[in-house]
Amino acid sequence: MDNPCSGYLVSGGGARVWVDAGTGTLTQLQRHVGLGELDAIWISHLHADHCADLLTAYYGALYADVELAAPITLFGPPGIADRLAHFLTNGPVRSPVESAFDVRELRDGHEARVGGLALTSRAVAHGMPAFAVRFESGGGSLVYSGDTAPCDALTELAEGCDVLLCEADLAEPPVPGGEQVHHTPEDAGDTARASGVGRLIVTHVGPALTPGQAVDRASARFGGPVEHAAPGAAFPVVRAGS
Template sequence: MPLTLTVLGTASPHPGPGWPCSGYLLAGGGAEVWVDAGPGTFAALQQHTDPARLTAIWISHLHADHSTDLLSAAYAFAHGGMAPAAPVPVYAPQDCARRLAGFLGRADVDFLKDVFDFRALYDGHDVRHWNLRLTARAVAHDTEAYGLRAECQGSVLAYSGDSGPCPALAELALRADLFLCEADIDTHREGEQVHLTPEDAGRVAHQARVRRLLVTHVGPTLTRETATARAAAVSGRPTAAAVEGETHTC
């Protein structure tokens, strides 16, 4: 089974009509992993797979536009007839379970244990599901955040998550077949290094010698077309925009 990435949503910082926030379905080696759970992506996920079949969920960081549809999944699994055969492993920053429980007005997280098995990410976290290997690297954001390197039978996908410029991005993406990279901002403000410009994304792709660059998480000061063109001018690699509903093979 080839390593594939299906785009569920790319919007930043909030969803729009027919435009969910960040979320992707990663499939390969017998595994299916929901990567980031931005608002609207749980509905989009159901267009491509049965959520009860998920092997794991992987959350880059706990900002709302990347994580809040975990609530939708919790309701679906617990009350909506989509219960998985076993609790789904959720790889996320350490505070994820507590935040979800707090939103539901619960002081403890044990009531979630029948649907989710929370496992804290850390820099260098490495796990294998079937023939799919997932490795996390800490990246530069204004909260605990991780990028992802996924490897399956010789194919490699890298995902920046949300990040400013940092050495970990090029290490994460080194020679990746597909590099899914944010290009959220038009330009850096003084002292602010928590997101990438299109040129930043292109430079990382060039430095890491990736095969293809896929631009995502384009913020409201840019258009997808503009961000992709600007990244392509720097990357020297085939560059495209991530578009909802499209599937890419690594």
């Protein structure tokens, strides 16, 4: 009931960024910040469990009691504006997506600044255009995997970061020859260890696992602190032990 799809609020450097907008996350977001107070939205990929609440956000931004000084900056995979317009348009005239969102398409190595936050995005392995992102501000660093199989791009992006927020969707690796598009908990631990991160937070845990199982299995591969991103949880982005 109170467990929405993927969505996170990253705050730092005087900026607030909504990271992924899965179903149910807008309601949770507004417990902390209103749409009109966001500095940007960042979307990892266009599966509905990571972006569906953009449709509701569009109506909220344009027609609810929200005052926007300008359209909300929206970082997302190539084609995100047309994808939104396809869902929103109900007649011959294309819905004015750009009235609500200032769309910036991601690419591998994309860099941007949002207030005092520096964002670097890398293309990752999810069988479709998908991205991970690194946030840096004031010496702190957070990397979010999005949805992806283990890949060099994520390991490189996460190198030395304070906190890795990494998906752990798979209970077991795919059968030999099958395509892998997610991490197992063990994979999340391996990525954290290979990257030399300070702390691992597992998220997007699949239905075949409990959060506790995912944490225990990731901990078997990574010697640093491991936690689970429970709904509503807040985590400081600082090096473990500092």
